Amino acid sequence: MPSPPTTPMFYNGASELDLTAAGEALRAGKLIAFPTETVYGLGADATNADAVRKIFSAKKRPQDNPLIVHLSSPHDVQTQLLTPLPLPAAAARLIAAFWPGPLTLVLPLHPQTRLAGAVTAGLRSVGLRVPKHPVAAALLARAGVPVAAPSANLSGRPSPTCAAHVMRDLGRGGVLEGVVDGGEGELFCGVESTVVDLSRGEEEVAVLRPGAVSAVEIEAVAGVRVRRYVGRDYGEGERVVAPGMKYRHYAPRAPLFVVKGGRLGEEIEVWRGKGEVVGVLGEKEVCERVGGVEGVRTVVCGGRGDVGSFARELYKGLRAFDGEGELSVDEVGVILAVPPKDVDDGIGEAILNRLIKAAAAGSIS
Ligand code: TXA
Ligand code: MG
Numbered sequence: 001m002p003s004p005p006t007t008p009m010f011y012n013g014a015s016e017l018d019l020t021a022a023g024e025a026l027r028a029g030k031l032i033a034f035p036t037e038t039v040y041g042l043g044a045d046a047t048n049a050d051a052v053r054k055i056f057s058a059k060k061r062p063q064d065n066p067l068i069v070h071l072s073s074p075h076d077v078q079t080q081l082l083t084p085l086p087l088p089a090a091a092a093r094l095i096a097a098f099w100p101g102p103l104t105l106v107l108p109l110h111p112q113t114r115l116a117g118a119v120t121a122g123l124r125s126v127g128l129r130v131p132k133h134p135v136a137a138a139l140l141a142r143a144g145v146p147v148a149a150p151s152a153n154l155s156g157r158p159s160p161t162c163a164a165h166v167m168r169d170l171g172r173g174g175v176l177e178g179v180v181d182g183g184e185g186e187l188f189c190g191v192e193s194t195v196v197d198l199s200r201g202e203e204e205v206a207v208l209r210p211g212a213v214s215a216v217e218i219e220a221v222a223g224v225r226v227r228r229y230v231g232r233d234y235g236e237g238e239r240v241v242a243p244g245m246k247y248r249h250y251a252p253r254a255p256l257f258v259v260k261g262g263r264l265g266e267e268i269e270v271w272r273g274k275g276e277v278v279g280v281l282g283e284k285e286v287c288e289r290v291g292g293v294e295g296v297r298t299v300v301c302g303g304r305g306d307v308g309s310f311a312r313e314l315y316k317g318l319r320a321f322d323g324e325g326e327l328s329v330d331e332v333g334v335i336l337a338v339p340p341k342d343v344d345d346g347i348g349e350a351i352l353n354r355l356i357k358a359a360a361a362g363s364i365s
Contacts, residue, residue, distance in 0.1 A: 008033075008171055009178030010163075013135035018180070023142025025177050031058060033152040033166045034139050035182030036131040038102045038189045038211070039159040039315070040166050041070065041149030042176075043139075049116040052148055056118065058175045061155045066121040067148040068193070071130050072140035074099045080146055081114055082126055083107040090205060090222040091198050097221045100132035102193040103213045119148045125199035135182045151192060152179075158250050158315040158358075161187050165315070168324060190312035191350045194218070196226070210353050212311075214346030249357040252321040254279060256335040256358045261286055267336050268296060276333030279321050283310065286338050297329040307340045307348045314351060318358065 009025075011018040013035060022032050029051040032043050042059065044051035046069050056063055069082065074095050077083065087095070091105055109115075109126045120126050131137060140147055151159040154169040163181040170176045194211030196218055197204075206227040207215045219226040259267050264286065271278045272295050280290055280298045283306075287298035299317045302309030320327035321335055337359070343352040 006172075006174050008167065008176045011178050011180040013139075013180045013182045019135070019138050020142050022178060022180050023139055023144070026139075026143040026147060027145060030177035031055065031175060032139075032178055032180060033160075033163075033170065033176060034136055034149075034180040035133055035163075035187060036070075036102075036136045036149075037133040037187060038131075038192050039161055039187070040152040040163070040179075040182075041136075041147075042152035042166075042170065043070065043143075043147040043149040045143070046119050046146040046148035047114045047116060048145075049118060052116040052118045054175050055148065055150060058170055058173055059150060059153070059155045061150065063118065064121050065150075066123055066125075066127060067119050067150050068104050068127040068129050068195075069115065069119060070136070070140055070147045070149050071128060072137060072143075074130055076130075076146065077128065081110045081112050082128060082146070083110050088198055088202060090202050090224050093221050093223065094196065094198075094218065098213050098217075099130040100137065101130070101213065102132070102189050102211050103218075104129040104193045104195045104209075106195060106197040106199050106208065108199050115146065116148075125197075127195060129193055132188070133182065135180060139180060156249060156251060158252065158318040159192060161190055161312070161315050164325065165319060168319075187312060188212075189347070190314060191347070191354060194350075210346075210349040212347050212350065214349070216345050249360075250315070250318065250354045251358045252318045252335060254321055254332050254335050256318075256337055256355070258352070258355045258359050259336045259338055261338050261341075264290060264336060264338055268293060271334050271336070272296075277331070279329065279332035279335040280338070281317050281321075281335060282338035283340060297332055299327050299329060302340070305341070307342055307346075307351065310340050311347045311351055314354065 011022045029048045104127045106127045152166045160166045163179045189212040194213040195209040197206045202224045284300045284303040287300045291298045299320045301313040301317045337355045339352045342348040
């Protein structure tokens with residue numbers, strides 16, 4: 001019997017042949033990482049229990065955290081025994097408006113589903129999504145099976161936004177069969193999909209995780225009241241701890257604090273006073289303001305008012321503090337992250353959410 005590969009295969013997302021080979025590998029129960037319009041996913045045939053088990057061990061992911069099932073077309077919802085039909089009216093409206101795209105719908109699980117139990121972590125609901133990224137869409141169509149795919153990072157690390165991030169986190173374990181490369185700069189969002197819970201009926205629709213599709217848009221399209229996740233407020237330059245956080249998330253090694261722009265100078269002085277080298281993550285204008293200060297290392301995410309670029313560069317920026325990639329900076333003792341101004345809805349809200357989670361992780365490390 002051949003031994004498992006120690007170095008993952010590299011598939012070119014622009015090559016039909018490579019996409020077909022990667023699709024066959026998925027069907028054969030192998031793990032394949034691939035680009036989506038949000039972040040890279042670590043995919044496995046969602047109907048194959050052994051394949052799904054490999055996702056949890058490769059990522060070191062807690063077993064009770066369910067996976068999103070990726071479909072090549074909204075039509076698969078009708079044909080694959082995923083959720084009972086007909087769909088709730090709000091779900092049908094959201095699918096018509098936002099699929100393919102960065103929106104995950106949590107729906108009741110079909111009682112006769114073929115999905116492996118580990119995909120839904122034993123819950124009676126399932127998260128479904130149809131990605132818009134052309135490479136993801138082409139791969140899923142070739143795979144011909146529903147594909148369970150969490151973000152392709154080690155559990156607790158920032159999500160991957162390029163193939164190199166995937167290789168860094170998962171390249172050495174021998175369990176990743178290959179990575180489909182989507183090329184440079186082609187991810188549209190850079191943060192994970194919006195997750196909306198529709199499994200408790202139309203009275204209790206909730207955004208479980210903010211993303212590019214905003215709560216305001218969801219409410220308008222679904223025609224129902226939508227609850228937002230809690231924890232959107234953050235303190236004035238104080239250490240941020242999001243209460244009730246179960247898992248470490250999105251976190252670089254150094255502790256991270258979310259700081260409002262107006263308090264940055266003061267906070268830098270506090271930490272420098274303690275003898276720390278201070279990392280600053282923020283918009284170009286914010287970084288320019290403090291970049292010349294001794295003992296400060298800056299990592300730029302976007303520019304003033306451009307929340308889209310901030311989101312696309314966020315995870316690469318967080319990884320730079322761990323010495324990864326072309327933005328890599330020398331080691332820092334603490335990271336001060338300045339979110340963009342507009343964090344009320346949509347992508348800005350998603351950025352603040354991820355920074356707060358990274359801060360909470362830092363506080364317990
Ligand atoms: O953009 C994305 O969603 C990316 C790409 C690869 O598609 N995937 C992703 O997967 O972010 P992951 O596993 O890192 O995050 C999935 C989130 C988790 O917070 C999980 O708890 C939640 O979705 N989730 C999945 N199924 C669920 C369910 N049945 N009920 C509640 N939450 C669920
Ligand atoms: Mg993840």
